Amino acid sequence: MADHRFYVLFGDPLLMPKILLAEDDKLVAEAVSDALTIANFEVDCIESGLQAEQKLNHGSYDMAIIDRGLPEKDGLDLLREYRAAGGNMPVLILTGKGAVEHRIEGLESGADDYLGKPFSMDELMARVRSLLRRPQPMLGRVIQIGKLKIDLESATVTHQGEHEISLLAKEVAVLEFLLKNRGKYFTADELLNRVWTSESDSTEDAVRQCIVRLRKKIDRAGDESMIKSSRNLGYMISDSNLG
Numbered sequence: 001m002a003d004h005r006f007y008v009l010f011g012d013p014l015l016m017p018k019i020l021l022a023e024d025d026k027l028v029a030e031a032v033s034d035a036l037t038i039a040n041f042e043v044d045c046i047e048s049g050l051q052a053e054q055k056l057n058h059g060s061y062d063m064a065i066i067d068r069g070l071p072e073k074d075g076l077d078l079l080r081e082y083r084a085a086g087g088n089m090p091v092l093i094l095t096g097k098g099a100v101e102h103r104i105e106g107l108e109s110g111a112d113d114y115l116g117k118p119f120s121m122d123e124l125m126a127r128v129r130s131l132l133r134r135p136q137p138m139l140g141r142v143i144q145i146g147k148l149k150i151d152l153e154s155a156t157v158t159h160q161g162e163h164e165i166s167l168l169a170k171e172v173a174v175l176e177f178l179l180k181n182r183g184k185y186f187t188a189d190e191l192l193n194r195v196w197t198s199e200s201d202s203t204e205d206a207v208r209q210c211i212v213r214l215r216k217k218i219d220r221a222g223d224e225s226m227i228k229s230s231r232n233l234g235y236m237i238s239d240s241n242l243g
Contacts, residue, residue: 017062017132018042022052024071036123047133049073056082060181060194061089065130068095076109083110090131152176157218174210178237185233211235
């Protein structure tokens with residue numbers, strides 16, 4: 001399955017990239033949010049470091065734009081903790097501190113790019129597109145989980161000693177998304193927005209039915225389901241499920 005960033009950036013709007021914008025300057029936040037929205041990006045805009053921390057830990061984004069001087073929690077502290085926890089999403093740091101040592105500190109803290117204020121909106125957009133074009137860490141195409149083998153390339157699942165079971169394209173997309181974002185819950189509506197975006201006639205029931213089919217194909221009778229569910233939180237594959 002191709003990375004959806006390629007299609008968005010080159011004209012096929014299968015899935016709008018979702019960007020977390022953490023900026024407490026309302027004028028800057030509004031200008032950046034408007035520019036991203038006009039360019040067909042989905043933007044989640046928040047104003048504090050603690051809000052950003054919550055979003056990074058529990059949301060799903062394609063990249064983040066974070067102001068270094070956020071209230072409640074410094075942007076670089078936030079970034080260091082995110083990287084230490086294994087977060088690998090592209091992050092662009094915005095700052096009024098443009099000295100070389102400040103840029104170096106930002107990059108050494110885990111930033112993928114660093115842009116000083118004031119900045120040209122055209123330059124910001126160019127940097128955003130550049131970061132989204134960069135190859136992102138991908139799952140292996142064949143995943144072995146205990147006695148279960150998932151081949152995302154051939155869209156098949158095999159339990160030890162049994163025949164291959166074919167997966168539908170949407171089942172592969174949902175399974176890969178949950179595996180990439182393991183440890184995080186996603187509601188049916190969130191999965192609809194993240195995986196079914198180009199299909200306006202799809203419903204939350206389509207998501208639930210897809211999960212039901214996946215469970216029948218990847219779970220074994222008597223075993224705990226690989227896909228956890230919560231009425232309020234949605235669906236998740238946790239690290240403990242992967243063995």
